[in-house]
Amino acid sequence: MRQVVLDTETTGMPASDGHRIIEIGCVEVIGRRLTGRHYHVYLQPDREVDEGAFQVHGISNEFLADKPRFGDVVAEFVEFVKGAELVIHNADFDVGFLNAEFERLNRAKGTSHPLVEDICGVLDTLKMARERHPGQRNNLDALCKRYGVDNSGRDLHGALLDAEILADVYLAMTGGQTSLSLANQGAEGGGDAASATAIRRLAAGRAPLPVVQASSAELEAHEQWLAKLDKASGGSSVWRQLEGGETLN
Numbered sequence: 492m493r494q495v496v497l498d499t500e501t502t503g504m505p506a507s508d509g510h511r512i513i514e515i516g517c518v519e520v521i522g523r524r525l526t527g528r529h530y531h532v533y534l535q536p537d538r539e540v541d542e543g544a545f546q547v548h549g550i551s552n553e554f555l556a557d558k559p560r561f562g563d564v565v566a567e568f569v570e571f572v573k574g575a576e577l578v579i580h581n582a583d584f585d586v587g588f589l590n591a592e593f594e595r596l597n598r599a600k601g602t603s604h605p606l607v608e609d610i611c612g613v614l615d616t617l618k619m620a621r622e623r624h625p626g627q628r629n630n631l632d633a634l635c636k637r638y639g640v641d642n643s644g645r646d647l648h649g650a651l652l653d654a655e656i657l658a659d660v661y662l663a664m665t666g667g668q669t670s671l672s673l674a675n676q677g678a679e680g681g682g683d684a685a686s687a688t689a690i691r692r693l694a695a696g697r698a699p700l701p702v703v704q705a706s707s708a709e710l711e712a713h714e715q716w717l718a719k720l721d722k723a724s725g726g727s728s729v730w731r732q733l734e735g736g737e738t739l740n
Contacts, residue, residue: 494520495530495575495611496661498653499585500548503541506591511536512561513550516650517571518658520578523666525658530571531651533558548648561592565604573610578661580631580653582615616661623664631657638663 500514513536519528533550535558540550579585586607593604607613620629627633631653635642640659645652705713720728 492522493575494578494614495572496520496578496654496658497572497585498579498650498657499588500550500648500650501544501588502536502538503544504584506588509538510541510588511538512588512592513540513555513558514548514650515568516652516654518651518654519571519575520658520662523662529651529654530568532564532568534564535560562596562600565593565596569604569610576612576614577607578614578616578657580615580657581617582613586613616657616664619664631660634660634664 495517497515497517499512499516501510501512503510512534514533515530517530519526533555535555537560540552540555545551577586590606593606596602597604616634617629620634624637627637632642632645634640635645635656638660640656640663642656645656717728717731721731
């Protein structure tokens with residue numbers, strides 16, 4: 492499955508008040524592995540960034556003055572995300588802003604760009620986290636701490652950095668045991684999502700494992716035990732039924 496972990500930064504909120512996207516960050520995940528491909532762009536929003544939003548992400552009006560507008564990059568953005576499952580923390584926020592940009596572009600240029608849900612699936616990691624950890628804090632920083640994901644560089648929010656961090660959190664949150672090796676475990680045998688590594692697979696050309704057959708004495712002891720089970724159950728034990736090829740419902 493191809494997934495795209497996505498985050499946005501905006502001039503403020505909500506989108507219904509005319510606030511705009513100023514940054515989009517995406518990272519690609521295929522088969523639960525980060526591929527190294529990403530999409531990242533800053534956007535000129537044609538409006539001022541609210542002071543409260545600036546305090547969160549640190550992106551100034553002056554910095555955005557010479558950046559492209561959403562309409563300038565929409566084709567390359569759609570090309571990157573189409574057909575993928577978008578993985579987003581609090582998806583209603585980001586999808587709402589993206590759809591507002593599509594709708595604004597359609598009105599202004601008479602185009603018919605589809606909405607996010609028409610070109611992508613959407614998975615909301617905030618909803619997933621709330622189901623797994625009810626009654627706890629489930630923002631991205633809290634999840635990083637819970638799953639051992641390094642977010643030490645996250646002094647301010649940034650779309651690409653947050654997408655990269657969310658990808659690590661999502662893989663840790665959904666991966667269970669991702670390693671069959673004990674190399675990363677401590678003396679007590681413990682491990683965590685941060686230390687898990689890829690599953691080690693045996694070489695295809697390895698020598699086959701030996702098959703040890705039961706001895707005649709072991710077979711006789713087994714038969715005696717089954718006879719006890721038959722007597723206790725008043726009929727054929729489950730083992731007898733399986734040996735006879737019966738289907739158990």
